[in-house]
Amino acid sequence: MKEIKVGLLGCGTVGTGVAKLLLENNEIISKRVGATLTLKWVADLDTETDRGIQFDDGVLITEAQKVVDDPEIDIVIEMIGGEGAAKDFMLKAIENGKHVITANKALLASQGNMLFKAAALKGVDLAFEAAVGGCMPIIKSLRESLVGNRITSMIGKLNGTCNYILYKITDDGSPYQNALSEAQLKGYAEADPTLDVEGIDTSHKIAILGALAYGMEINLADVYIEGISKITPLDIEFAGQFGYRIKLLAISKMRDGSVEARVHPTMIPFDNLLSNVNGTVNAIMVSGDAVGDIMLYGRGAGMMPTASAVISDTVDICRNILTATAGRVPALSYQMDQIRPIPVLSIEEISTHYYFRFAALDRPGVLSKISGLLGNHGISIQSVQQKGRKTDGAVPVVMVTHLAKEANVKKALSEISQLDVVADTPVLIRIEDEKLD
Amino acid sequence: MKEIKVGLLGCGTVGTGVAKLLLENNEIISKRVGATLTLKWVADLDTETDRGIQFDDGVLITEAQKVVDDPEIDIVIEMIGGEGAAKDFMLKAIENGKHVITANKALLASQGNMLFKAAALKGVDLAFEAAVGGCMPIIKSLRESLVGNRITSMIGKLNGTCNYILYKITDDGSPYQNALSEAQLKGYAEADPTLDVEGIDTSHKIAILGALAYGMEINLADVYIEGISKITPLDIEFAGQFGYRIKLLAISKMRDGSVEARVHPTMIPFDNLLSNVNGTVNAIMVSGDAVGDIMLYGRGAGMMPTASAVISDTVDICRNILTATAGRVPALSYQMDQIRPIPVLSIEEISTHYYFRFAALDRPGVLSKISGLLGNHGISIQSVQQKGRKTDGAVPVVMVTHLAKEANVKKALSEISQLDVVADTPVLIRIEDEKLD
Numbered sequence: 001m002k003e004i005k006v007g008l009l010g011c012g013t014v015g016t017g018v019a020k021l022l023l024e025n026n027e028i029i030s031k032r033v034g035a036t037l038t039l040k041w042v043a044d045l046d047t048e049t050d051r052g053i054q055f056d057d058g059v060l061i062t063e064a065q066k067v068v069d070d071p072e073i074d075i076v077i078e079m080i081g082g083e084g085a086a087k088d089f090m091l092k093a094i095e096n097g098k099h100v101i102t103a104n105k106a107l108l109a110s111q112g113n114m115l116f117k118a119a120a121l122k123g124v125d126l127a128f129e130a131a132v133g134g135c136m137p138i139i140k141s142l143r144e145s146l147v148g149n150r151i152t153s154m155i156g157k158l159n160g161t162c163n164y165i166l167y168k169i170t171d172d173g174s175p176y177q178n179a180l181s182e183a184q185l186k187g188y189a190e191a192d193p194t195l196d197v198e199g200i201d202t203s204h205k206i207a208i209l210g211a212l213a214y215g216m217e218i219n220l221a222d223v224y225i226e227g228i229s230k231i232t233p234l235d236i237e238f239a240g241q242f243g244y245r246i247k248l249l250a251i252s253k254m255r256d257g258s259v260e261a262r263v264h265p266t267m268i269p270f271d272n273l274l275s276n277v278n279g280t281v282n283a284i285m286v287s288g289d290a291v292g293d294i295m296l297y298g299r300g301a302g303m304m305p306t307a308s309a310v311i312s313d314t315v316d317i318c319r320n321i322l323t324a325t326a327g328r329v330p331a332l333s334y335q336m337d338q339i340r341p342i343p344v345l346s347i348e349e350i351s352t353h354y355y356f357r358f359a360a361l362d363r364p365g366v367l368s369k370i371s372g373l374l375g376n377h378g379i380s381i382q383s384v385q386q387k388g389r390k391t392d393g394a395v396p397v398v399m400v401t402h403l404a405k406e407a408n409v410k411k412a413l414s415e416i417s418q419l420d421v422v423a424d425t426p427v428l429i430r431i432e433d434e435k436l437d
Numbered sequence: 438m439k440e441i442k443v444g445l446l447g448c449g450t451v452g453t454g455v456a457k458l459l460l461e462n463n464e465i466i467s468k469r470v471g472a473t474l475t476l477k478w479v480a481d482l483d484t485e486t487d488r489g490i491q492f493d494d495g496v497l498i499t500e501a502q503k504v505v506d507d508p509e510i511d512i513v514i515e516m517i518g519g520e521g522a523a524k525d526f527m528l529k530a531i532e533n534g535k536h537v538i539t540a541n542k543a544l545l546a547s548q549g550n551m552l553f554k555a556a557a558l559k560g561v562d563l564a565f566e567a568a569v570g571g572c573m574p575i576i577k578s579l580r581e582s583l584v585g586n587r588i589t590s591m592i593g594k595l596n597g598t599c600n601y602i603l604y605k606i607t608d609d610g611s612p613y614q615n616a617l618s619e620a621q622l623k624g625y626a627e628a629d630p631t632l633d634v635e636g637i638d639t640s641h642k643i644a645i646l647g648a649l650a651y652g653m654e655i656n657l658a659d660v661y662i663e664g665i666s667k668i669t670p671l672d673i674e675f676a677g678q679f680g681y682r683i684k685l686l687a688i689s690k691m692r693d694g695s696v697e698a699r700v701h702p703t704m705i706p707f708d709n710l711l712s713n714v715n716g717t718v719n720a721i722m723v724s725g726d727a728v729g730d731i732m733l734y735g736r737g738a739g740m741m742p743t744a745s746a747v748i749s750d751t752v753d754i755c756r757n758i759l760t761a762t763a764g765r766v767p768a769l770s771y772q773m774d775q776i777r778p779i780p781v782l783s784i785e786e787i788s789t790h791y792y793f794r795f796a797a798l799d800r801p802g803v804l805s806k807i808s809g810l811l812g813n814h815g816i817s818i819q820s821v822q823q824k825g826r827k828t829d830g831a832v833p834v835v836m837v838t839h840l841a842k843e844a845n846v847k848k849a850l851s852e853i854s855q856l857d858v859v860a861d862t863p864v865l866i867r868i869e870d871e872k873l874d
Binding site for chain 2: 017021025028029031032033034129135136137140141143144145146147148149150215273276277288289290291292293294295296297298299304305307308309310311312314315316319320322323324325328329330333334335338
């Protein structure tokens with residue numbers, strides 16, 4: 001049986017999972033592949049920590065360079081993370097004719113176009129199933145399963161941290177800061193949670209998926225990003241009264257030749273399956289002209305689920321090696337020479353449904369003033385509720401709109417916030433609900 | 438750009454969808470594949486029906502034989518259905534060195550082992566993504582995405598007809614026959630619904646998936662099958678009171694080296710995502726040692742969703758043709774020489790949770806007699822409810838058990854049905870609920 005030699009760079013959480021799977025499930029993998037996978041090197045600066053794995057003598061080393069330079073190594077798995085050393089070693093591995101696997105969404109989102117070109121030029125594979133959605137086969141589904149479809153939209157719950165926090169606010173009614181602290185205690189949020197809670201991690205993912213779906217280059221710069229730190233228990237409660245839950249969603253749509261790409265807290269109806277995906281689990285709904293909607297669901301992070309996706313890539317590449325082919329499936333789903341720039345709409349250009357909350361002074365005519373200004377900008381109200389009454393202060397007025405253009409919404413809200421009967425900056429949360437059309 | 442020539446056998450509903458996709462999305466498919474796909478022949482005995490497609494002159498013919506014999510044809514797509522002509526043309530196409538795609542689950546479930554061997558021997562691909570779950574990429578996920586996992590279980594809602602009927606009974610409280618008639622009116626059920634409502638179609642699917650998951654031959658004979666025709670609005674109502682919905686599920690589990698494979702009406706908790714998949718949509722939850730649970734969801738039937746899966750296979754094969762390889766991924770997921778017989782447990786050997794409904798005469802000591810007999814067979818009750826009271830007749834006693842062995846359950850129910858205080862044959866519905874353990 002042919003032997004394929006693998007080198008692992010970085011043995012942190014996911015790297016450890018990859019090593020475990022390669023060792024513990026080696027026999028079942030080889031029954032499927034028809035070749036033996038040998039984990040020849042594991043390079044990590046920390047060779048002391050007990051990872052619960054008994055490596056053969058000499059496998060665990062500190063020099064990543066040795067791995068990418070070893071002519072016996074067929075596949076390099078990059079689990080270092082970050083955009084410095086990870087990139088350098090990937091490029092060196094590619095230059096040395098090795099196939100590369102990564103889960104490094106930040107690096108791919110910012111420099112993937114260059115990296116994929118380098119790999120294609122050298123005739124090696126650069127695989128990244130684990131970069132988006134952990135164990136969910138979303139990359140393979142877009143590149144292979146949905147290949148007969150024009151993809152029309154993707155709506156994903158792709159960040160476990162954010163959605164755990166939103167779930168805690170919803171479930172306990174605890175404010176954002178408390179929910180964040182609990183997420184940090186449980187290990188679901190980093191000490192510096194910015195990348196997750198500000199939507200940045202999610203933007204990396206949707207930038208990558210957009211390229212795969214529509215045949216464009218990865219365009220991170222034009223993804224609109226809004227995090228969850230301003231979401232209050234109050235808005236979550238009102239959302240519930242309208243029949244919605246709030247999730248941080250990544251939304252990407254093809255609209256008349258332009259792309260919408262946005263990450264923000266979003267209200268979705270209870271009866272949308274995505275709204276029932278709780279906690280840290282990821283899910284994505286992909287719509288195509290032939291399939292209608294399909295949904296994938298699975299753990300988006302964690303040692304073994306992410307490792308499972310890395311092994312999926314590893315086996316794909318092994319199968320390419322065994323059949324003496326590479327680049328069998330183009331990395332970005334479309335043939336490299338078919339990738340075109342596609343304009344990405346600014347957030348002002350999109351149209352969707354909106355939830356507003358105004359802190360209105362409890363005086364006659366408030367609602368008429370607000371709705372008049374909305375009407376002036378062509379925004380029609382689907383539903384409005386005035387919540388409770390206070391004699392000496394503001395009361396929340398919440399409303400849900402029909403389809404409206406964001407630019408008009410912004411103008412109207414700016415005018416409304418200047419009304420003397422409106423006490424505070426209005427709250428705006430976008431809604432994803434087909435039934436409102 | 439290289440041209441790959443495709444011949445289609447059978448232009449019914451799904452065949453028409455395949456032809457449409459190949460023609461209407463030809464450009465986007467070729468941007469992804471890097472080759473042009475030409476639909477050279479469409480063979481169907483009916484050349485008169487308007488299918489909404491403008492075929493070029495001479496494409497639509499009546500002779501399937503001409504397609505499988507044409508040396509220019511690379512790929513034959515079999516959409517004839519049934520186990521007669523479909524099989525003969527497939528074998529002939531394989532013999533002539535053509536790759537074959539089919540959605541024919543009945544044929545694969547009964548004669549797949551022979552067909553896959555024939556294809557492997559000839560060095561051609563035999564692809565069948567559309568045979569299970571319509572557009573959901575369950576075949577690709579098992580063969581490629583989950584390849585690093587030991588699959589431990591699969592629980593699928595794989596038959597739209599049954600689940601539409603159960604949904605109607607649940608929603609309207611209408612009896613089975615009415616719900617079936619409505620399904621027939623809407624085109625969701627055939628005039629002869631036996632294949633669907635008796636669970637036979639679902640058994641074909643789970644037999645195929647079991648082979649892929651565990652590395653065994655397709656073993657249809659040993660799948661336990663029970664249809665939905667005995668499900669009453671009463672049991673659906675009681676299920677709801679226990680927090681369950683009833684779905685026809687396909688369940689396949691690996692248990693200590695043996696396989697459970699069964700199709701039957703099953704109660705699942707409201708908070709299980711599968712329980713929220715309504716109507717004709719399919720979904721499957723797959724569990725593996727690395728991924729935990731992943732779920733796929735999508736339309737399990739219909740012209741375009743099924744055609745999307747066929748095109749996924751077509752493109753896979755095109756990519757193999759372009760890289761001069763075949764059998765890159767083994768048809769049944771494991772290398773042919775690694776496929777082993779694995780014992781399938783009889784239904785008596787399985788252990789699960791049960792719902793019982795007894796028609797008990799309203800006399801003192803009934804419950805004690807019933808629970809005594811259950812206890813004699815080691816069956817312990819998790820919850821019991823006596824529903825309403827009638828002075829002159831039977832009242833329903835419903836209960837949910839802890840984990841129990843089916844053989845013991847059958848013995849106990851047989852004894853209970855002979856009690857003079859029990860009026861009718863007890864009703865048994867299996868429950869899939871991890872929280873009951």
